[in-house]
Amino acid sequence: MDSAVLTAAYEGFAMVFSWPYIVYPLAGTLLAMIFSASPGLNSSSLMALAIPLTYPWEPLPVVLIFGAFLGGATFMGSITAILFNIPGKASNSVTLLDGYPLTQQGKAKTAIGAAAAASALGSTIGIIMLIVLIPFMREAAIALGPPEYLMLAIWGLTTLAALCGNSMIKGLAAAGLGLQLAFIGYDPRTAEPRFAAGIDYLGDGLSLVPVLLGLFALAEVIDLIVSKRITLSGKRTASELHGSVSEGIRSVFSHFFLFLRSSAIGTVIGAIPGIGSSVAGFIAYGHASQTARDNANFGHGDIRGVIAPEAANDAKDGGALIPTLALGIPGGSGTAIFLGVMMLHGLVPGREMLTGNLSLVFALLWSLFLSNWLTSLLGLSLVSPMARLSTIRTGRILPLILVLAAVGAIQYRGMVADLLCAVVFGVLGFLMKRYGWPRIPLVIAFTLAPLFEYNLHLTLQLQELGRIEFLSRPVVLILLALTGLNLALPPFLGRLRAIRSVSR
Amino acid sequence: MKPATGVVRTAFTLSMLLFCAWMLVDSFSLSRTAALIPLAVISGSLGLLALQFLLDLIASRKEAALNGTDQDPHDPDLATGAQPDRRIMFFRAVFWVSLLAFVVWGLGLVAGSALFSLAFLRGHTRESWAYCIVYALGLALTLSLLFFVLLNVPPYAGAVFHCQ
Structure with missing residues (x-):
């Protein structure tokens, strides 16, 4: 590695861990933790609120506190996802798929422990990859266009096959329904309103957060009332809870290769601008399920279903900084606000940022690193009191869950209609659960649909105009091979297992 | 008389099928460009849902024939009478x-x-x-x-x- 990079890394480290600058990442992390633990509020709202306060500041404290805002927000939302089936923000929504069933089995501590370890280590991998990729950032970011985005969406959709559970027809139909629900709203190319049935609210399309809150949190509330379950975990006292934090942390190391792959997926997807924060987690989850030898337990409390999305979610933060710093293209809403703040303080992204201000870039990375670890460590200290919540009588905790879901649904876009939307999806989610329809393919398809549709249109247009040659692009070919592998691997492995069991 | 589980299950599939059919009909009012991808997806979903509806219908009939009722024998509520x-x-x-x-x-x-x-x-x-x-x-x-x-x-x- 270039000695200039190493020097800048050291300088950045010295900047962060010196007095009084260390206060900024610490304060930023605490604020981000509070914001991200409140459903519907996220680091983007915090960053937007903090902008006016930082006007008179020097660039270094600004970079440090915003780095902490970016890093500190990811993990805390997973705790509410695991305990109550309510994601703190959209990117935490994948964690609840297996995190909440683990809580129902009395293993909330294990799930939170695994999430914390995967989160902290995943962010570290993301930052390491970012440091390694700094010299190649510009070329790499420019190499991606609509065909690559389209292939990425198709690759993500092919992971659905493994998540269909017992009924492939129901799984695929649920995925189709997810795509259809995402079509509601304006057409991305012609701006025609589609499937809105004359309802103004549907004109802008359905938002992911109320859909998720309905399908999972409210559906679970309905199920808890119907089944008359005594407590969330089925246990009456904390001493009856199984699992421990250390068991969760150990599980990350026992699935270390999966963790590494998920972190890599998170970094790569984070580096692609405009994809959306939840896509990384869903693709990592799909990949984990696709490549697992025994994936029957996914969606029913498999610890790998917590590790993969958590690692990807936190690794994504490092990846999202690649296009932001190299090209001035934000990877998501958080980095978009961060970009604006940098420019307000005279820091222009691009070559100058990666040469003249490299030590400041590293100060940002160290701040991100520190906040990710701090969030996980503080989160772990809260595990025991929070896990006790799963032993409180459901009748007493349900109003709190319902209110948290209402806050999450309304505050996300400031629209009360989102709460009504969540209620409709709550009933749908309950009926789907009751009659054996898998909800995960619906959610993954819904998340990937805009990426798929928009880039399919663009790719077709570019191909018609002769501006691109779809099959001559190396990234497209790599993703095509991965897609083929996704489709071919499960039947191949199934056949192999059948042959092995026969030979035994 | 309350509807039996097998019937409700089939009705749920039918309601999704009807939703899909409505979307298909609605997509005909869109321009060719806007309708291209939705039409392809909805047609596929409609086929799958129709197939699932048929499977549910057959299962309900079989269960009814076996038990003399439309209730799903795998329904956990049956065991408890709940x-x-x-x-x-x-x-x-x-x-x-x-x-x-x-x-x-x-x-x-x-x-x-x-x-x-x-x-x-x-x-x-x-x-x-x-x-x-x-x-x-x-x-x-x-x-x-x-x-x-x-x-x-x-x-x-x-x-x-x-x-x-």
Whole structure:
């Protein structure tokens, strides 16, 4: 590695861990933790609120506190996802798929422990990859266009096959329904309103957060009332809870290769601008399920279903900084606000940022690193009191869950209609659960649909105009091979297992 | 007479099939460009749902023939005889969730949440009045502190207060 990079890394480290600058990442992390633990509020709202306060500041404290805002927000939302089936923000929504069933089995501590370890280590991998990729950032970011985005969406959709559970027809139909629900709203190319049935609210399309809150949190509330379950975990006292934090942390190391792959997926997807924060987690989850030898337990409390999305979610933060710093293209809403703040303080992204201000870039990375670890460590200290919540009588905790879901649904876009939307999806989610329809393919398809549709249109247009040659692009070919592998691997492995069991 | 589980399961699939069919019909009113991808996806979904509907129908008929009833033999409620109770509980659960949406829409996040928790704890969980009031006040106070003091973000105020 270039000695200039190493020097800048050291300088950045010295900047962060010196007095009084260390206060900024610490304060930023605490604020981000509070914001991200409140459903519907996220680091983007915090960053937007903090902008006016930082006007008179020097660039270094600004970079440090915003780095902490970016890093500190990811993990805390997973705790509410695991305990109550309510994601703190959209990117935490994948964690609840297996995190909440683990809580129902009395293993909330294990799930939170695994999430914390995967989160902290995943962010570290993301930052390491970012440091390694700094010299190649510009070329790499420019190499991606609509065909690559389209292939990425198709690759993500092919992971659905493994998540269909017992009924492939129901799984695929649920995925189709997810795509259809995402079509509601304006057409991305012609701006025609589609499937809105004359309802103004549907004109802008359905938002992911109320859909998720309905399908999972409210559906679970309905199920808890119907089944008359005594407590969330089925246990009456904390001493009856199984699992421990250390068991969760150990599980990350026992699935270390999966963790590494998920972190890599998170970094790569984070580096692609405009994809959306939840896509990384869903693709990592799909990949984990696709490549697992025994994936029957996914969606029913498999610890790998917590590790993969958590690692990807936190690794994504490092990846999202690649296009932001190299090209001035934000990877998501958080980095978009961060970009604006940098420019307000005279820091222009691009070559100058990666040469003249490299030590400041590293100060940002160290701040991100520190906040990710701090969030996980503080989160772990809260595990025991929070896990006790799963032993409180459901009748007493349900109003709190319902209110948290209402806050999450309304505050996300400031629209009360989102709460009504969540209620409709709550009933749908309950009926789907009751009659054996898998909800995960619906959610993954819904998340990937805009990426798929928009880039399919663009790719077709570019191909018609002769501006691109779809099959001559190396990234497209790599993703095509991965897609083929996704489709071919499960039947191949199934056949192999059948042959092995026969030979035994 | 209450509908049996097999019938409800089939009806649920049918309702999804009808939703899909409506989307298919609606997509014909779109321009060729806007309808291209939805048409392809909806056609596929419609086929799959039709197939699932047929499978559900056959399963219901088989179950009815075997048991002399339309009930699903795999239904966990059958073993406990809890099925009618479950249906009542389902409508009760939907009522509570809808009530939350209605109260929050009318009175806003803070007042609506407090009033809802009071009603839920008293009406559903049958807690004592003292417990319900303390819980509701605590919730209102926590939400007020969170939004007004800590975050300085005004929460949704409610249609009633907006009109004034």
